[in-house]
Amino acid sequence: MQNTITTPFTKLFDCRYPLIAGPMFLVSDPPLVAEVSEAGGIGAMPSLNWRTSEQFQKAIHEVKKLTKQPFAINLIVNQANFRCAKDLEVCVQEKVPLVITSLGSPKETIKRMHAIGSKVFCDVTTLEYAKKVESLGADGVIAVSSGAGGHAGPISPLVFIPYLKRHIKIPIVAAGGIATGTQLFAALALGASAVQIGTRFIASNEAKVDELYKKAILNSKPEDIILTKKISGTPLSVIKTPYVEKIGTELSWIEQKLLKNPKTKKYVKIMRNWIGSEKLKKAILGPTYTAVWSAGQGVGLIDEILPIKEIISKIINEYFENANKFKQS
Ligand SMILES: Cc1cc2nc3c(=O)[nH]c(=O)nc-3n(C[C@H](O)[C@H](O)[C@H](O)COP(=O)(O)O)c2cc1C
Numbered sequence: 001m002q003n004t005i006t007t008p009f010t011k012l013f014d015c016r017y018p019l020i021a022g023p024m025f026l027v028s029d030p031p032l033v034a035e036v037s038e039a040g041g042i043g044a045m046p047s048l049n050w051r052t053s054e055q056f057q058k059a060i061h062e063v064k065k066l067t068k069q070p071f072a073i074n075l076i077v078n079q080a081n082f083r084c085a086k087d088l089e090v091c092v093q094e095k096v097p098l099v100i101t102s103l104g105s106p107k108e109t110i111k112r113m114h115a116i117g118s119k120v121f122c123d124v125t126t127l128e129y130a131k132k133v134e135s136l137g138a139d140g141v142i143a144v145s146s147g148a149g150g151h152a153g154p155i156s157p158l159v160f161i162p163y164l165k166r167h168i169k170i171p172i173v174a175a176g177g178i179a180t181g182t183q184l185f186a187a188l189a190l191g192a193s194a195v196q197i198g199t200r201f202i203a204s205n206e207a208k209v210d211e212l213y214k215k216a217i218l219n220s221k222p223e224d225i226i227l228t229k230k231i232s233g234t235p236l237s238v239i240k241t242p243y244v245e246k247i248g249t250e251l252s253w254i255e256q257k258l259l260k261n262p263k264t265k266k267y268v269k270i271m272r273n274w275i276g277s278e279k280l281k282k283a284i285l286g287p288t289y290t291a292v293w294s295a296g297q298g299v300g301l302i303d304e305i306l307p308i309k310e311i312i313s314k315i316i317n318e319y320f321e322n323a324n325k326f327k328q329s
Contacts, residue, residue: 004040005319008171009194012119012139013070013097016040017316018194019184020142021201021308022175023074023100024150025049025277025294030059032206032308034066039312044072044100044196047087057090070097072121078104080269088112100142102151110137121173125153130168140171142196148176149199149296152227152237158190165191177222179298181318197315199296205307213293214305216241222297231276231292233259233269239293 004010007018019041021032026049033043043063050056063071073096077084081104091099092112099113102123110120114137121140122133130141143164144150145157153160157176164172171193178187179200187195202209203217220239227235228249238244250256258264279292306314 005188005316007188007193009140009173012171013042015042015070017312018188018192019312019315020044020072020100020173020194020196022142022150022196022198023072024198024202027202027207027209029208030062030066032201032204032208033071034063034069035206035308036201036312037063037067037069037071039309040316041312042070042072042098043067044074044098046074046076047083047090048076048081053083053086053090056087057094060090060094060096064094072096072098072100074100074102075109076103077101077106077109078269079266080273091118092116105136106133106138107136121171124164125155127164127167130164134168134170138170140173140193141168142173142175143192145174145176147222147225147237147297149202149237149294149298151232151234152176152296157187161187161190161192177296177298179301181315181320182322183301184315184319185322197298199298200302200311201308202295203302203305204311205305212291216291216293217295217299217302218305220295220299222300225295225297225299228292231279231294232273233276236276236294237296239295239299241291241293243291 004016005018009018017040021036021043023044023046025046028045033045036043047056050059073091075087095116098119099109100121101109106122113120119139121142122138123144124130124141125144143160144153145160157174161174173194173196174187174192175196178195178197184195203214216239224240225237226240228238230247258268
């Protein structure tokens with residue numbers, strides 16, 4: 001494997017490759033995170049993968065035992081996450097090098113993490129929000145595009161990356177459907193400073209999810225990925241299983257109405273998140289016929305389960321094959 005790819009992102013974190021293994025609810029754990037960071041990228045995990053802030057802090061200790069390289073934590077910063085302040089406190093105490101925020105205002109997170117010299121990148125799906133987080137002092141954005149696993153954005157990465165690049169100055173991390181080195185090369189050519197990859201790492205030896213989930217990723221086509229609002233209230237990319245087809249993808253009219261009402265919105269979101277996360281948990285750890293597996297359109301480019309180090313070395317080698325090809329032509 002070749003040595004390094006240098007971008008504004010790798011300079012910020014002093015890592016070898018511009019690649020984050022995206023935080024994944026109930027999938028990312030300390031061994032997976034550490035393995036990615038050891039391989040030259042940055043492993044990330046959501047604080048909500050643990051039931052309490054104390055367990056979350058122990059998980060960070062586990063990561064630190066396994067690697068001295070930088071890693072990232074994802075914080076959901078909206079009102080529905082009661083643990084946000086406590087988990088942020090843990091990130092400050094543990095001097096987490098990078099916090100990735102989703103869903104709400106990152107203001108407090110930026111203030112606290114900057115005070116200890118750490119960085120904050122924010123998930124964005126629109127230019128308006130990217131400008132907002134840049135004005136709040138974010139160090140970078142994760143451009144969550146269409147085709148992404150988890151909560152996908154609405155804009156094609158082919159447009160979203162250069163569009164953001166025209167209007168904001170902070171580093172952009174491309175996310176959505178990326179699973180190969182050619183796509184990494186393309187993302188950097190479009191103006192990204194790094195990529196964030198999720199689905200590819202579910203089909204890894206290290207991901208502790210049910211084998212059927214991994215197999216479903218290998219066997220699915222991009223056409224099998226659909227967006228459903230039934231899990232969290234916002235569009236989530238999932239594999240079209242018979243169960244997902246049976247329950248449909250839209251919220252009931254009552255829920256839609258309650259979500260529009262400012263007084264009831266928060267409570268509906270909390271309830272929907274709770275029901276949805278219980279469904280995901282069931283599917284990840286031991287699927288029944290009610291399996292709901294989140295994955296992005298990159299499934300079409302994933303055909304083997306490999307150790308994380310091999311996944312990353314394949315991506316990097318393919319990146320350099322492209323770089324050399326374009327140098328010669
Ligand atoms: C199963 C699954 C769970 C995810 N959970 C989270 C999460 O908790 N927080 C978050 O910010 N992103 C989450 N994501 C999004 C990823 O971090 C990443 O941005 C996305 O997977 C990139 O798209 P890709 O899967 O097409 O590579 C999740 C993605 C998947 C597939």
